[in-house]
Amino acid sequence: xxxxxxxxxxxxxxxxxxxxxxxxxxxxxxxxxxxxxxxxxxxxxxxxxxxxxxxxxxxxxxxxxxxxxxxxxxxxxxxxxxxxxxxxxxxxxxxxxxxxxxxxxxxxxxxxxxxxxxxxxxxxxxxxxxxxxxxxxxxxxxxxxxxxxxxxxxxxxxxxxxxxxxxxxxxxxxxxxxxxxxxxxxxxxxxxxxxxxxxxxxxxxxxxxxxxxxxxxxxxxxxxxxxxxxxxxxxxxxxxxxxxxxxxxxxxxxxxxxxxxxxxxxxxxxxxxxxxxxxxxxxxxxxxxxxxxxxxxxxxxxxxxxxxxxxxxxxxxxxxxxxxxxxxxxxxxxxxxxxxxxxxxxxxxxxxxxxxxxxxxxxxxxxxxxxxxxxxxxxxxxxxxxxx
Amino acid sequence: xxxxxxxxxxxxxxxxxxxxxxxxxxxxxxxxxxxxxxxxxxxxxxxxxxxxxxxxxxxxxxxxxxxxxxxxxxxxxxxxxxxxxxxxxxxxxxxxxxxxxxxxxxxxxxxxxxxxxxxxxxxxxxxxxxxxxxxxx
Numbered sequence: 001x002x003x004x005x006x007x008x009x010x011x012x013x014x015x016x017x018x019x020x021x022x023x024x025x026x027x028x029x030x031x032x033x034x035x036x037x038x039x040x041x042x043x044x045x046x047x048x049x050x051x052x053x054x055x056x057x058x059x060x061x062x063x064x065x066x067x068x069x070x071x072x073x074x075x076x077x078x079x080x081x082x083x084x085x086x087x088x089x090x091x092x093x094x095x096x097x098x099x100x101x102x103x104x105x106x107x108x109x110x111x112x113x114x115x116x117x118x119x120x121x122x123x124x125x126x127x128x129x130x131x132x133x134x135x136x137x138x139x140x141x142x143x144x145x146x147x148x149x150x151x152x153x154x155x156x157x158x159x160x161x162x163x164x165x166x167x168x169x170x171x172x173x174x175x176x177x178x179x180x181x182x183x184x185x186x187x188x189x190x191x192x193x194x195x196x197x198x199x200x201x202x203x204x205x206x207x208x209x210x211x212x213x214x215x216x217x218x219x220x221x222x223x224x225x226x227x228x229x230x231x232x233x234x235x236x237x238x239x240x241x242x243x244x245x246x247x248x249x250x251x252x253x254x255x256x257x258x259x260x261x262x263x264x265x266x267x268x269x270x271x272x273x274x275x276x277x278x279x280x281x282x283x284x285x286x287x288x289x290x291x292x293x294x295x296x297x298x299x300x301x302x303x304x305x306x307x308x309x310x311x312x313x314x315x316x317x318x319x320x321x322x323x324x325x326x327x328x329x330x331x332x333x334x335x336x337x338x339x340x341x342x343x344x345x346x347x348x349x350x351x352x353x354x355x356x357x358x359x360x361x362x363x364x365x366x367x368x369x370x371x372x373x374x375x376x377x378x379x380x381x382x383x384x385x386x387x388x
Numbered sequence: 389x390x391x392x393x394x395x396x397x398x399x400x401x402x403x404x405x406x407x408x409x410x411x412x413x414x415x416x417x418x419x420x421x422x423x424x425x426x427x428x429x430x431x432x433x434x435x436x437x438x439x440x441x442x443x444x445x446x447x448x449x450x451x452x453x454x455x456x457x458x459x460x461x462x463x464x465x466x467x468x469x470x471x472x473x474x475x476x477x478x479x480x481x482x483x484x485x486x487x488x489x490x491x492x493x494x495x496x497x498x499x500x501x502x503x504x505x506x507x508x509x510x511x512x513x514x515x516x517x518x519x520x521x522x523x524x525x
Contacts, residue, residue, distance in 0.1 A: 127458050136400065137421060138481045141505060141517065142454065142461045143469045148481075150452035151471055158450070158494050203453035251471040251479040256450055 001102045003225035005235035005388060008037025009347040014216035014335030015185040022058045022116040023070040029217035029340075030071045030112055037221035038231045041073055045106035047080040050093030050113040051339035056128040058119050067112055086132035087288060089113065090218070090342025091243075091372030091381030097222045098241050098383075107224045113343030114217040125213050129338075132375040134249040146210055146289065148250050148376045150202035153291035155256045157204065160306035162294065164204050168195035169312040170290035171208050171332055177319055178329025180360040185214055185335030209290040214335035218344035225388065236350045239367075240273030240384035242266060250376045259377035262299035269369075269382040270301075277301035280323060280384070281365045282352055284345035286373035287330040293317075296371055297325060300382075319360060327352060327360045342372035346383060353387045394513055404517035407500060409478060411440040418442070420478035444500030444518065446474040451484065451492055460506040468492050472520055486521040497523040 010032025012025050020028075026049070034040075047068050055061045064082035068074065083093040090113030097111040117125050129145045130138075138148060156162045172192050178184035190208065198206035228235035244264035247253055254260060270276055277300060285300065287293035294308035302323055303311055311317045317325035328334045328348040331341060349368035351357045370383045400421075402408040409420030413436040414429040420442055426433035451470035454461070461467070468484040470492070484492050485503065498520040507514040 123459050126456070130458065134481075139458075140515070141469065141482045141519075142457065142464070142467060143481050144454055144457055146456070147452045147454050147469050151450040151469070151481075154452060154494070155450035200453070200455045202455060205452075249481065251449075251481045256471065 002104060003237060004098050004101045004222055005225045005228040005237045006220050006346065006350050007223045007228050007232045007235050008033045008221035009350050010036060010219040011183050011344060011347050012217045013183050014214050014337060016118050017215040022060065022114065025116060025215065025217040026067045026112055026114045027070045029219040030110060033219035033221050039108060039221060041076050043108050044078050044110055046100060046109045047078055048083055048093040048097040048109060048111045050083045050089035050342060051115055052084060052086050052089045053128050058116050085379045086374035087338045088342055088372045088374030088379040088381055089339040094343060094346055094383060095241055095243055095381050098238055101222055101224050107227060109222050110219060111222060111343060112217060112219045113340035115337035115339040116215045117213045117337060118215050138249050144202060146205055147202040149289040149291055150205045151250060152256060153204050156291060159257060162309035166309035167209055167290040168192050170287060170293045171195045173312055173318055174287060174326050174330040174332040177327050177360055178333025181329050181334055184329040184333050185212055186333045205289055211288045211331035211336035214337040216335055216337035216340045218340045218347050220343055220346050234354055235388050236353050236385050237388045238383055239386050240269035242268030242382040244380050246378050248375060248378045257295065259295055259299050261377050261380035262296060262371065265380040265382040266300050269384050273384045279367055280369050281367050282324045282327060282362045283369040283371060284328060284348050285325055285371040287326055287332050288336060293325065300371060324362050327357065327362060342381060345370035345372060349385050353385060397515055405502065407442040407444045407518065409440050409442050410437045412436060413438055418476040418478060420480060442474055442476050446472045446498060448494055448496045448498060449473050449479060450494060453489055472498055483519040485519045499523045
């Protein structure tokens with residue numbers, strides 16, 4: 001297997017982008033990444049794009065070819081592949097691009113992630129998101145996507161004494177980080193009382209425990225590591241890549257409070273990188289709901305199972321903590337255009353490892369981790385990166 | 389949720405109306421919903437998955453109260469959804485009914501009850517299946 005590096009990144013603003021179409025967003029993120037990497041169209045061997053449900057959100061399938069076309073590569077005839085794994089579509093697209101270079105098949109690939117969610121109303125968006133869960137055995141009976149994570153939260157509170165206030169702290173922290181990120185959907189801090197008193201969505205999760213409905217796109221350029229310095233002085237190497245699956249339904253899991261897909265993908269990525277959780281300097285984790293960040297930091301091994309709720313009080317995951325988590329604002333504040341998320345997480349880690357994260361820069365960041373979840377944990381990808 | 393097609397619903401009637409699961413005769417584990425093969429025994433279970441009716445009795449493992457729902461459930465808001473561990477082992481997701489919402493708690497014993505689950509608007513199909521209620525002492 002060959003080593004692979006990230007040589008360019010691009011991101012659109014995340015948010016309710018009424019004046020931008022699916023096509024415009026994907027072209028914007030892609031061209032920013034291509035210019036950042038200093039490559040040209042003829043250098044690109046393949047294009048991978050992650051999107052959860054372009055079919056339901058904008059009525060368009062076959063978006064691999066569409067993205068290549070929109071980005072101006074229709075005359076280059078490059079292979080274009082659409083990847084779907086619900087909210088982990090972006091992370092899986094990154095891994096597919098990574099594997100295609102590691103295998104020796106490709107030298108340079110573009111990986112994009114996109115979702116345009118605001119072209120449908122809120123009810124339709126909710127109905128589409130729950131397709132990430134088990135349609136026949138969860139959604140049919142009235143479970144919603146926030147409801148499934150809410151059940152995870154209720155059980156976590158019961159078993160480990162996690163409090164609603166600890167959940168709220170995650171939203172407060174991620175909003176504080178998002179306030180420092182010019183691409184974030186929500187660029188303002190929120191007081192904990194506001195989170196605690198927010199309209200209930202699915203007990204115990206209120207509106208501000210949930211990531212928003214967002215539009216946005218992200219893109220990265222991957223390159224064989226031995227060729228990366230031809231294009232950039234500071235490539236960021238992918239030193240570990242892991243992926244795992246689990247039952248589609250939450251109720252069929254070994255343990256309701258543990259996302260085994262995270263545990264297994266982490267084991268795979270740590271082993272490849274030859275490191276442990278202790279070596280990670282910062283992480284972007286999949287906080288689609290506040291409880292999801294608490295479970296993620298436990299399942300990644302940053303804290304012990306059951307201790308995730310205390311990570312903010314203990315100054316572990318805060319921006320000035322020992323292992324800052326979601327410096328971008330996370331899905332909660334940066335926004336969660338589902339297909340874009342897994343790619344955007346890599347963009348944040350790359351910016352941090354290059355020292356380009358401005359006010360949210362983690363000092364001396366050497367090794368960063370990106371953790372992307374599909375559904376309530378049926379899919380997970382983990383990528384670990386280090387400056388070369 | 390299924391514009392046009394009702395076959396995908398009547399196909400599931402044995403499971404949703406009568407709690408018919410299946411049992412792997414290789415390891416004796418019971419599954420609900422029924423599985424094509426046993427994930428523990430895999431090829432050893434081929435041809436050995438036998439129909440098995442579940443009691444519909446169990447206890448609440450975790451729950452939520454839904455306040456924002458898809459259109460088909462809007463008239464039921466707020467409603468409780470739980471994961472119930474059945475006596476025979478499998479866990480299922482379903483609504484908890486006939487009980488004040490604030491009385492629902494983890495560990496509560498429940499039994500299944502046959503109910504209307506959702507409907508496709510005023511003139512569309514009505515879908516039935518199981519919900520759970522507190523077990524009578």
